[in-house]
Amino acid sequence: MIRLIASDLDGTLLHNGAQQLTPRTIELIHALTLKGVHFIAASGRQYDNERRLFAPIKDEISYIAENGSLCIHRGEVISRGIIPDDLAYRIMRDIKKNPDYEIVVSREDTCLIEDRCPEFVNHIVNVMKNTTEIVEDITKIKGPFLKIAVANMKSHDVHSYLKELQGKYSDQLKVVTSGNIWIDFIVPGYNKGTGLQAFLDLFGVKPEECMAFGDQYNDIEMLELAGYGYAMSNAAPGIAGHAKYVTDSVEEVLEDVLAGLD
Numbered sequence: 406m407i408r409l410i411a412s413d414l415d416g417t418l419l420h421n422g423a424q425q426l427t428p429r430t431i432e433l434i435h436a437l438t439l440k441g442v443h444f445i446a447a448s449g450r451q452y453d454n455e456r457r458l459f460a461p462i463k464d465e466i467s468y469i470a471e472n473g474s475l476c477i478h479r480g481e482v483i484s485r486g487i488i489p490d491d492l493a494y495r496i497m498r499d500i501k502k503n504p505d506y507e508i509v510v511s512r513e514d515t516c517l518i519e520d521r522c523p524e525f526v527n528h529i530v531n532v533m534k535n536t537t538e539i540v541e542d543i544t545k546i547k548g549p550f551l552k553i554a555v556a557n558m559k560s561h562d563v564h565s566y567l568k569e570l571q572g573k574y575s576d577q578l579k580v581v582t583s584g585n586i587w588i589d590f591i592v593p594g595y596n597k598g599t600g601l602q603a604f605l606d607l608f609g610v611k612p613e614e615c616m617a618f619g620d621q622y623n624d625i626e627m628l629e630l631a632g633y634g635y636a637m638s639n640a641a642p643g644i645a646g647h648a649k650y651v652t653d654s655v656e657e658v659l660e661d662v663l664a665g666l667d
Contacts, residue, residue, distance in 0.1 A: 406665075407615070407665075409444075409445065410437065410442060410444050410659070411446075411447045411597075411601050411604075411618070412618040413447055413618060413623075413627075415583075416639075416640075424533060429656055434459075435465065438462070438465045442662070442666070443466075445466065445600075445601070447473075447597045447600065447601065447619075448472075449471065449554065449589055452471075452513070453535070455470055457534060469600035469604075471511050471552040471591075472583060472597060472623050476604065478604070484595070484599070486595030487592060488549075488550045493553060494544055496574065500555050501543070503566070505566075506557055506566065507521065507556050509555075509556070510554075512550060515536045516538070517539075517546050518543070522558060528556075528558070552589060553590040554588065555588050563585075566588065567580065570590075577593070579591040581621075582621055582641065596626045596627075597623060597624055597626055598627045600627075601615070615633065616662065617635065618635045618655050619648075624636075624644065628648040634648035636651050637655075
């Protein structure tokens with residue numbers, strides 16, 4: 406029996422750049438929680454942003470935020486990963502040399518960006534609706550830092566730069582794509598899989614009682630851990646190889662789970 410479901414958001418529950426969950430998705434998750442199934446939103450997004458997305462049921466679910474660097478249940482931090490300040494500043498200074506990329510630095514209370522690219526600022530503040538602080542120089546901000554993310558708002562082709570950044574920093578941080586325009590730097594030992602494990606331990610749930618959905622490389626550990634791992638049919642290349650199943654629709658699978666509980 407499925408006792409816990411974790412799902413990525415962008416590209417999984419949210420499609421084609423959508424910034425709002427469908428009423429049907431909210432209804433299904435609510436119905437599942439009423440049946441005693443734990444639901445976890447698992448995203449590279451910040452915690453505040455996730456709670457806004459799930460506003461009608463925000464207190465019924467749990468959260469893996471910042472790609473696993475922050476896990477929260479009922480307002481209590483379950484786990485937290487911090488990037489060392491000196492490493493964070495080195496990465497920020499390095500990325501600022503590349504004019505094609507914008508930087509978001511995540512703290513627990515907010516995300517921080519510079520006011521260099523109007524399209525990027527609009528995307529973070531008005532499209533994603535992040536809790537945001539705009540600063541003059543991102544290398545002068547204070548930590549502690551949960552995650553650093555970079556985005557290419559121009560060509561949207563991040564793969565060549567991803568390889569470059571992995572070559573420089575993968576011995577110190579996990580460097581992965583998180584959506585089509587994003588590259589994320591995550592603390593080693595913290596990912597969606599470790600976040601999911603923290604919740605399995607918290608709730609006393611076995612992996613074989615767990616279902617997870619994802620579409621990107623930052624979802625791999627979570628998909629591998631869950632007894633029922635679902636890759637989206639349009640997932641990034643190779644992701645399906647880390648999941649037992651493939652689906653076009655999370656909602657359809659949730660409907661099947663719900664029907665099996667009746």
